[in-house]
Amino acid sequence: MTTATARTPAITSRLPNVGTTIFTVMSALAQQHGAVNLGQGFPDFDCDPRLLDAVSAAMRGGLNQYPPMAGVPVLREAVAAKIESLYGRRYDAGSEITITAGATQAIITAILAIVHPGDEVIVLDPCYDSYEPNIELAGGRAVHVPLVPGTFRPDFARIAAALSPKTRVIIVNTPHNPSATVWTAQDMQRLAELLRPTDVLLIADEVYEHMVYDGVRHESVARHEELAQRAFIVSSFGKTYHVTGWKIGFVAAPASMMVEFRKVHQFNVFTVNTPVQHGLAAYMRDPGPHLGLAMFYQRKRDLFADGLRATRLRPLPSAGTYFQCADYSRISDEPERAFCERLTRETGVAAIPMSAFYADALEQRLIRFCFAKQTTTLELALERLRRL
Numbered sequence: 001m002t003t004a005t006a007r008t009p010a011i012t013s014r015l016p017n018v019g020t021t022i023f024t025v026m027s028a029l030a031q032q033h034g035a036v037n038l039g040q041g042f043p044d045f046d047c048d049p050r051l052l053d054a055v056s057a058a059m060r061g062g063l064n065q066y067p068p069m070a071g072v073p074v075l076r077e078a079v080a081a082k083i084e085s086l087y088g089r090r091y092d093a094g095s096e097i098t099i100t101a102g103a104t105q106a107i108i109t110a111i112l113a114i115v116h117p118g119d120e121v122i123v124l125d126p127c128y129d130s131y132e133p134n135i136e137l138a139g140g141r142a143v144h145v146p147l148v149p150g151t152f153r154p155d156f157a158r159i160a161a162a163l164s165p166k167t168r169v170i171i172v173n174t175p176h177n178p179s180a181t182v183w184t185a186q187d188m189q190r191l192a193e194l195l196r197p198t199d200v201l202l203i204a205d206e207v208y209e210h211m212v213y214d215g216v217r218h219e220s221v222a223r224h225e226e227l228a229q230r231a232f233i234v235s236s237f238g239k240t241y242h243v244t245g246w247k248i249g250f251v252a253a254p255a256s257m258m259v260e261f262r263k264v265h266q267f268n269v270f271t272v273n274t275p276v277q278h279g280l281a282a283y284m285r286d287p288g289p290h291l292g293l294a295m296f297y298q299r300k301r302d303l304f305a306d307g308l309r310a311t312r313l314r315p316l317p318s319a320g321t322y323f324q325c326a327d328y329s330r331i332s333d334e335p336e337r338a339f340c341e342r343l344t345r346e347t348g349v350a351a352i353p354m355s356a357f358y359a360d361a362l363e364q365r366l367i368r369f370c371f372a373k374q375t376t377t378l379e380l381a382l383e384r385l386r387r388l
């Protein structure tokens with residue numbers, strides 16, 4: 001290890017408020033105590049071997065050099081075709097789709113492309129943890145508007161009140177991490193009406209687009225003519241195909257917005273690895289995997305939520321994503337983080353405190369579990385939680 005010396009110049013942090021994320025903290029604690037890790041959101045099972053074969057065939061077939069900056073055309077075409085078949089909007093694969101290094105890179109790239117110093121960005125709390133540091137790096141300011149406590153529905157009166165001449169963009173995430181709620185068509189309509197008289201852009205984080213349950217349809221912004229005209233829609237192959245470690249996603253937007261996105265993208269990552277793009281394009285010829293995903297995860301949700309009902313935790317509705325929130329107020333009135341730490345140490349199950357997703361660390365006695373796990377993992381966790 002090279003230790004800093006008096007000669008190492010001090011850095012004035014661009015992100016002075018950022019520390020180690022709660023996901024890293026809880027995963028480390030889970031490992032230390034041999035807990036079942038239902039904290040961080042990733043599957044503990046492998047992807048479809050056909051996807052591995054497709055990527056391996058691309059690598060062995062010599063598809064290993066730089067692809068075009070915006071992504072390989074076959075994959076962009078596959079994405080455009082999927083969006084059209086599901087949501088009825090045709091994006092031009094050449095000028096309106098870009099392949100990114102996960103949704104995370106798509107979101108920061110969109111923000112850097114459109115947010116200028118002094119601009120405001122509306123985020124709806126609780127929200128994914130990368131949004132605010134991304135906004136800060138662009139010199140903007142996050143304006144936090146809470147979703148309605150208890151139901152986690154968008155509060156349009158408060159969103160309207162937060163709009164100002166400085167508002168440049170609003171970030172919407174549906175299906176929603178961490179609350180597992182989904183926006184309705186009526187919510188989208190209300191948002192469209194609010195934004196109509198403004199120049200405010202929209203970043204739609206739809207990484208869980210294929211995980212909506214109980215026969216409800218995903219209200220993608222792509223379905224909504226007016227909103228789509230001002231939106232970057234972001235999704236993640238990692239979530240859809242059980243390969244979160246591959247870090248690959250995409251963004252869809254009108255051509256004039258995509259021009260600016262790509263200016264930042266080409267000097268950020270420039271492009272995303274070639275063989276995985278070809279492998280995904282080949283695999284996506286079969287729509288079965290993405291069409292079957294909701295039922296696959298709905299069964300896991302049902303298993304886990306039913307199991308929770310037999311504990312002293314109270315499961316909240318989970319309409320989408322692979323998360324299940326639970327209320328622990330029957331067990332304890334500790335703050336959420338303290339409860340999660342104790343749950344990991346004493347009960348052997350790791351979860352994430354909901355307060356970690358709020359700028360003001362709102363306490364509601366709620367924790368988030370991830371159920372993207374094998375049945376045996378979920379059953380082991382439930383057996384432990386029954387002892388609570």
Ligand SMILES: Cc1ncc(COP(=O)(O)O)c(C=O)c1O
Pocket residue numbers: 041101102103104105128173177205207235236237238239244247248249
């Ligand atoms: C709401 C939300 N957005 C974005 C991401 C990041 O996705 P990716 O792994 O493709 O970067 C996640 C991952 O947990 C997420 O939950």
